[in-house]
Amino acid sequence: MSAQAAIAEKTTFINGLNVQQALDTIAALKADKSLAKFRFRAKNRWVSGGENRSTIRDFYGAGVEDTSRMKPFEFVNGEPPVLLGDNEGANPVEFLLHALAGCVTTTFVLHAMARGIAIRELSTELEGNIDLQGLLGLDGAVFPGYEQIRIKMHVKADCSDEALDDLLAYTQGHSPVCNTVCQPVPVVIERV
Incomplete structure (x- = not known):
């Protein structure tokens, strides 16, 4: 029995992660290496000065386009005043x-x-x-x-x-x- 299998028998979650799901994912990737190929995306739009906004939503992974995210994550990029910004964001x-x-x-x-x-x-x-x-x-x-x-x-x-x-x-x-x-x-x- 592998160490991973022994861990799975002992407990369902370690550090908030589902051990059996991890083992299943590893087995799937070993069976079909193409499932390991992911493509992440981000879009960015300049607002003014040092402010611009990035949105992240869709990505390709495990052989399909992901549809689990109902709305995009938005990140505001800014600058501190010493770098000509207004602290719009990090x-x-x-x-x-x-x-x-x-x-x-x-x-x-x-x-x-x-x-x-x-x-x-x-x-x-x-x-x-x-x-x-x-x-x-x-x-x-x-x-x-x-x-x-x-x-x-x-x-x-x-x-x-x-x-x-x-x-x-x-x-x-x-x-x-x-x-x-x-x-x-x-x-x-x-x-x-």
């Missing part, structure tokens, strides 16, 4: 930290569940440094993005520190957003 580089925190957290929780590790508490703090000279084109030698992002995870779980460290390393290697940031993918910008 700015895009802050949303990147939000996306990274969410993905690392979800990946950590998912793989903790798969290992049978119950998490009692989990929170993260993220911080990144950017030199605006790169964004503004004031110095061609300055990178326009984050120079470094630091993530501090505060975790209390029913396992050893060694098991947590192993899970954290595994999480960093398997979080889609973390890997997109750490090993950038090509981005094509075109006018239509």
